[in-house]
Amino acid sequence: MYSKTVAELSDGLQKGEFSSEELTRIYLDRINNPGEDLNCFISITAELAMDAAKAADRSRSNGKAGPLTGIPIAHKDIFCTEGVKTSCGSRMLDNFIAPYSATVIQRLNSAGMVMLGKTNMDEFAMGSSNETSHYGPVKNPWDTRAVPGGSSGGSASAVAARLAPIATGTDTGGSIRQPAALCGITGLKPTYGRVSRYGMIAFASSLDQAGPMTRTAEDAAMVLTAMAGFDPRDSTCVDREVPDYTAGLDTPVKGLKIGLPGEFFGEGLDSGVADAVQAALSEYEKLGAELIDISLPNSGLSVPTYYVVAPAECSSNLSRFDGVRFGYRCENPKDLEDLYKRSRGEGFGEEVKRRIMIGTYALSAGYYDAYYLKAQQCRRLISDDFRKAYEKVDVIMGPTAPSVAFNIGEKTDDPVSMYLSDIYTIAVNLAGLPGMSIPVGLADGRPVGLQIIGNYFEEPRLLNVAHQYQLVTDWHQQIPPGFADAIP
Numbered sequence: 001m002y003s004k005t006v007a008e009l010s011d012g013l014q015k016g017e018f019s020s021e022e023l024t025r026i027y028l029d030r031i032n033n034p035g036e037d038l039n040c041f042i043s044i045t046a047e048l049a050m051d052a053a054k055a056a057d058r059s060r061s062n063g064k065a066g067p068l069t070g071i072p073i074a075h076k077d078i079f080c081t082e083g084v085k086t087s088c089g090s091r092m093l094d095n096f097i098a099p100y101s102a103t104v105i106q107r108l109n110s111a112g113m114v115m116l117g118k119t120n121m122d123e124f125a126m127g128s129s130n131e132t133s134h135y136g137p138v139k140n141p142w143d144t145r146a147v148p149g150g151s152s153g154g155s156a157s158a159v160a161a162r163l164a165p166i167a168t169g170t171d172t173g174g175s176i177r178q179p180a181a182l183c184g185i186t187g188l189k190p191t192y193g194r195v196s197r198y199g200m201i202a203f204a205s206s207l208d209q210a211g212p213m214t215r216t217a218e219d220a221a222m223v224l225t226a227m228a229g230f231d232p233r234d235s236t237c238v239d240r241e242v243p244d245y246t247a248g249l250d251t252p253v254k255g256l257k258i259g260l261p262g263e264f265f266g267e268g269l270d271s272g273v274a275d276a277v278q279a280a281l282s283e284y285e286k287l288g289a290e291l292i293d294i295s296l297p298n299s300g301l302s303v304p305t306y307y308v309v310a311p312a313e314c315s316s317n318l319s320r321f322d323g324v325r326f327g328y329r330c331e332n333p334k335d336l337e338d339l340y341k342r343s344r345g346e347g348f349g350e351e352v353k354r355r356i357m358i359g360t361y362a363l364s365a366g367y368y369d370a371y372y373l374k375a376q377q378c379r380r381l382i383s384d385d386f387r388k389a390y391e392k393v394d395v396i397m398g399p400t401a402p403s404v405a406f407n408i409g410e411k412t413d414d415p416v417s418m419y420l421s422d423i424y425t426i427a428v429n430l431a432g433l434p435g436m437s438i439p440v441g442l443a444d445g446r447p448v449g450l451q452i453i454g455n456y457f458e459e460p461r462l463l464n465v466a467h468q469y470q471l472v473t474d475w476h477q478q479i480p481p482g483f484a485d486a487i488p
Contacts (some may be wrong), residue, residue, distance in 0.1 A: 001026055002162040003479070007217035009165060010067045013060065020060070020070025024053040024114050027072045027164060031116065034483060035163040038139045040154040042077045043085050046115040053115040059112060061130040066478040070114030074164040076155050077118035078125055079105050079210075080199040087131040088201050089121040092321050092347035102199025103231045104168060104210050111226040116164055119154030123319065123349045125172055127151050128421040130179070132351040137408050140183060141278075141480035142446050144404035149179030149421075155213045157181040161483045165218055166223055168215045170200060172207045173306050174400075174425025181257055181400035181449020184439040184478060186466065187213045188220045192236035192432035193458050195224075196231035204313035205236070207306075207429045216476050218467035219440065221245035224459065240457065248460050249467040254288030256465065257393040261296045264398030264424055272443025277399050280440035280450045280469065284397075287468060288401065294389050294396070298381040302427040303419060305382065308375035309430070310363050313353075315359030321347065354415065378484045383431040390455045395465055398423055399438040400449035424451060434459050438466045439475040447475075 001023055004012065012018055028046050035041075049072070056070035079084050080098035082105075087093045109115075122132040129139040130153025138153040140146040148157040153468035156179035159167050171189035179192070180187025195210045195374040196475070202208060212223040219255045223481030225246065230239040255481045265274065281291060323329040323343025330342035348356070360369040389396060401421060428435040433456060437449035450469075454462040470476050 001071055002030055004165070004213060004220055005216050006071055006376050007216070007417050009071055009367060010222070013070050013174050014065070014485065018057040020053040020114060021023050021050065022069065022367055024049050024072050028118055031163045035158070035161055037144065038141060038161060039136055040120050040157040040163065041074070041117045042087055042135050042154070044091070045084060045115055048084070048116050049116050056114060066111055067110070067222060071113050072109060072111045072116050072164055072168070074116050074119050074155060074158050074167040075105060076121055076168050076170060078170055078201050078397045080114070080201065081118065082104050084118065085136070086118070086201070088125070089123045089135065090347065090349065090352070091134045093219065100199065103196035104227055105202065106185050107226055107229070111214055117405070119158055119167055121154050121204065122151035123171055123352050124201070124314070125151040125175055126314070126351050126355055128174070128178060128418050129406070130154065131408065131412055132349055134349060136338050140405050140485055141444070142184060143405070146405050146446060146471055147182070147408055149182035149401070149405065151175040152213060153179045154188070156180055156185055159185045159213050159215060160480055161184070162479060163239060164220060166212060168210060169213045170208055170210050170463050171429065172203050172310060173429050174422040175210050175401050176213060177424055177425050177449070177451060180437040181439075182405040182447060183267040183445030184222055184475070184480070185213060185215055186217055186436065186476060187211065188224065188432060188436040188459070188462070189428065190224065190228065191434045193236050194228050194434070194457065194459070195209050196234045196237045197231070198231050198233040201215060202317040204310040205309060205317060209429070209443055216272065216470055217463045218249055220247065221249060222434070224443065229275040240311070243460060245460055245463055248464050251286065251469045253284065253465055256284070258284060258291050258391030258396065259290050259294040259396040260291055261294055261299065261371065261396060261398055263296050263299045268402050268423070269399060270403040270443065273399050273401070273448050276405045276441030276443055276448035277450055278331060280420040283469060283472060287472070292391060292393055296385040296427065298385050301378045302430060304377045305378040305430060306426045307358070308380065309420060311355040312362045312372050313359065315356045315363065318352070318356055323347070353366060357420030381428050385447070386431050386433060395461065398451055403449060404443050404446035411420065417418050425464045428453055432456070433460055436440075436462050436466060439478070440473070441475060
């Protein structure tokens with residue numbers, strides 16, 4: 001059953017072919033064997049999962065089940081979950097038991113989904129490889145020598161290895177799409193404000209957005225329908241009606257205008273990735289789509305702009321973790337100043353401290369106008385490029401990442417090289433647009449992702465475009481070697 005998609009599992013539960021309790025046991029067994037070597041879970045909530053599965057089966061027998069009732073799910077450990085450790089992959093929150101649940105958790109619980117556990121992640125979502133976690137690096141199931149991408153690497157690895165049919169992720173600069181590409185799954189970052197951020201521990205408040213990580217676009221559509229919607233507790237959440245994202249999946253893409261930014265296909269793009277992306281674009285041409293060359297002239301500003309804006313916001317958001325109210329506290333502090341310094345110094349990892357320092361500097365007196373204000377002006381230029389492009393095309397496509405997954409430890413001593421892993425994804429967050437990655441091939445035995453970028457609130461179009469490709473290809477059905485035949 002682990003090979004089935006969310007849509008297939010929903011159909012099987014509805015027909016009574018198996019129960020949620022049986023399904024949940026299968027996934028819990030897979031998490032422990034063979035999934036234990038991947039290090040993709042921080043917490044496994046087996047007892048809570050079985051209780052939720054039994055409740056789902058009762059709801060179904062009473063005729064009160066929805067399409068997601070009884071479907072197992074894993075949650076990135078950035079979402080507060082009542083009564084469960086919510087660590088954000090950090091020593092700072094290693095002992096934090098959330099007293100409430102994030103809106104995303106609440107909505108998926110209300111839909112009847114069964115939480116299997118909380119997935120590993122880069123500390124406070126800062127990283128592109130899932131190597132900055134306090135709990136150690138996650139491994140890529142396609143090649144356990146390789147990283148799964150970050151920061152939602154635990155979620156991506158779990159879905160790719162069939163340890164969960166779906167997982168939640170968050171995307172601040174590509175942290176859903178990049179690990180989805182590196183692990184060969186489908187990942188969707190919605191329009192900024194489409195999904196509530198309430199209870200999602202903040203990294204960069206103007207960039208963070210939650211979304212689903214699944215095997216197929218159809219599965220992502222099902223889950224986004226449950227996740228999305230206005231939340232008065234989140235001041236950045238948009239009050240806009242939520243459509244049924246599954247409704248338009250079968251619309252043909254004939255006549256679709258696909259924009260290809262020249263900046264996404266130049267120097268730095270791995271040849272194997274380029275070949276797989278070009279093959280995918282050829283499939284779209286066979287489906288009747290039109291390929292149009294476009295330019296996003298300010299996209300080259302994305303990385304430096306992001307690494308001013310995001311650290312500035314992170315330095316503000318993480319100031320609350322001070323060793324006083326909750327979280328890690330150093331032992332035997334001499335005085336209040338020592339408490340602050342040692343608690344933050346010992347509680348945060350190197351990458352988090354690096355970004356806090358960069359952000360604090362950029363916001364400091366005398367440098368605010370030179371760095372932060374200038375970065376926000378560049379951000380508008382990047383957004384304007386997309387606005388002009390959508391006057392000529394319906395969607396924009398290109399590679400999700402410049403290369404396939406690199407080996408664990410390969411870039412840990414070169415932060416700038418690591419930051420460039422998100423070079424194609426960051427602009428989407430700066431503009432607040434929706435984007436997704438779908439698997440389109442392998443290069444050197446490791447997955448390649450195609451990024452599809454849409455205009456604001458055009459998730460239905462993105463999901464339709466992705467689904468139509470997946471109807472004529474089978475890359476989304478590929479299982480990493482070693483996990484296809486693993487029992488149960």
